[in-house]
Amino acid sequence: MIDVIKGTLLIVGxxxxxxxxxxxxxxxxxxxRMHATTKAAALGVILVMLxxxxxxxxxxxxxxxxxxxxxxxxxxxxxxxxxxxAGYFVGSKLWSGTVKDELRPNYDPLTHALKSGLETEENAKxxxxxxxxx
Amino acid sequence: MTGxxxxxxxxxxxxxxxxxxTGLNLLVGLVFGYITLVLIEPHLEALKGYxxxxxxxxxxVLFFIKELIQANLRVAFxxxxxxxxxxxxxIAFPLSARTEMEITMVANLISLTPGTLxxxxxxxxxxLYIHAMFLDDEEELRRNLKEMxxxxxxxxx
Numbered sequence: 001m002i003d004v005i006k007g008t009l010l011i012v013g014x015x016x017x018x019x020x021x022x023x024x025x026x027x028x029x030x031x032x033r034m035h036a037t038t039k040a041a042a043l044g045v046i047l048v049m050l051x052x053x054x055x056x057x058x059x060x061x062x063x064x065x066x067x068x069x070x071x072x073x074x075x076x077x078x079x080x081x082x083x084x085x086a087g088y089f090v091g092s093k094l095w096s097g098t099v100k101d102e103l104r105p106n107y108d109p110l111t112h113a114l115k116s117g118l119e120t121e122e123n124a125k126x127x128x129x130x131x132x133x134x
Numbered sequence: 135m136t137g138x139x140x141x142x143x144x145x146x147x148x149x150x151x152x153x154x155x156t157g158l159n160l161l162v163g164l165v166f167g168y169i170t171l172v173l174i175e176p177h178l179e180a181l182k183g184y185x186x187x188x189x190x191x192x193x194x195v196l197f198f199i200k201e202l203i204q205a206n207l208r209v210a211f212x213x214x215x216x217x218x219x220x221x222x223x224x225i226a227f228p229l230s231a232r233t234e235m236e237i238t239m240v241a242n243l244i245s246l247t248p249g250t251l252x253x254x255x256x257x258x259x260x261x262l263y264i265h266a267m268f269l270d271d272e273e274e275l276r277r278n279l280k281e282m283x284x285x286x287x288x289x290x291x
Contacts, residue, residue, distance in 0.1 A: 016206070023213040031251065031265045032222055036213060039248035043206060062157060077245030077252075084251050084265065100223040103253060103263045114256045114263075 006051045013047030016040045029095040030087040038080035042072050137184025141167045187289065194285050198243070201282065205248040209267065221269045224253065227262045227279055231287060237262070240283050250279070 023036025046069050053065035094101065106115040141164060148163025149155060172185045212220050231237045241252040241262060253263045266275055 016210075019210050019213060023209070026213060028218075029222075031253075032220070032267060034251055035209060035248060035265075035267050038251075039246065040206060040209065042246070043202060043248075057157075059155065059157075073246065077242040081241065081245050081252050085253050088253055088265075095222060097218060097221065098223050099221045099269050100225070102226040103224045106226070106256070114254060115258075 002054065006054050009047045009051035009054070013044040013051065016044030016047065020044065028097075030092045031084055032095060034080050034084045034087075038076050042076040045069075045072055136180045137171060137187070140181075141171055141184075143167075144170060190285075191289055194289055197285060198247075198282075201247050201278070205250075209248045212267075219270075220267045222265065222267050223269045224263055224265050225269070225272065225276075226256075227264050227276065229255075229260060229262050230283060232259075234259075236287060240286055243282060243286055244279065247282070250275075 017040070020037050020040040023040065024033055027033045027036055049065040049068050053062045056062070088103070089107075103114075108114075144167030145160055145163035148166055149160050152159060152163075168185075168188060171181060175181045175185055212218065229237060229240065231240045237255060237259060241255065244250050244252045244262070244264060249267045251265045253265050255262050264279070269275065
């Protein structure tokens with residue numbers, strides 16, 4: 001029984017990573033590629049690590065597998081966000097089938113200011129933050 | 135937070151005292167610890183609200199896993215079949231998260247679900263720009279994102 005579960009986890013995990021690779025090759029632009037590579041691959045690694053933890057079921061291995069999962073969950077979205085954002089702002093072309101872009105009209109390439117589109121006179125003023133110098 | 139630490143300590147104490155160092159026994163210890171904390175919660179100010187938070191956390195994890203699998207299947211289907219069904223685009227998503235910490239949390243959760251990738255947050259911290267892969271039903275997508283944000287914020291407030 002447990003062997004079946006382990007096997008399923010491993011195969012599904014490997015398939016997800018294969019899918020990420022195919023997606024990277026087939027998808028048309030940077031942002032859609034980020035979708036395929038980060039998420040499918042992250043879920044794939046998580047499944048493989050779960051199978052790993054089940055197979056060895058020793059405290060050390062389980063703890064390390066869980067640590068790998070936690071770090072993947074912490075780093076994958078941040079990396080995807082940073083790469084996607086940088087790619088978008090240096091002007092990588094969006095795919096021709098892109099249906100809408102609500103960011104472009106709100107972004108000023110000279111000052112790098114990004115409006116929210118919700119401003120009224122009152123809240124368009126720059127709001128002070130904790131990190132501001134006094 | 136205090137509640138979570140006490141729960142962990144009680145679980146570890148259970149493992150130490152029963153002398154059975156396995157994951158399953160730690161789980162048993164955590165459950166007993168939780169029951170203890172539920173029983174003494176009315177008498178201790180520091181534990182206020184902890185018992186309600188645990189089921190909510192488990193509910194959130196299950197909800198997130200469901201979203202993750204659903205969205206992954208959808209992306210997988212589109213990658214594997216030759217014609218493109220996707221309609222990618224960038225949408226502006228109004229945030230109800232206010233502090234930097236909350237915004238980081240919500241943005242990361244959105245990035246983690248396949249089909250949505252948070253691009254940037256506006257300078258006044260009111261709107262998150264999200265790149266979405268499937269915009270054929272934008273209302274539905276926005277509703278899903280709102281629900282996820284709502285559930286995530288409930289956990290940390």
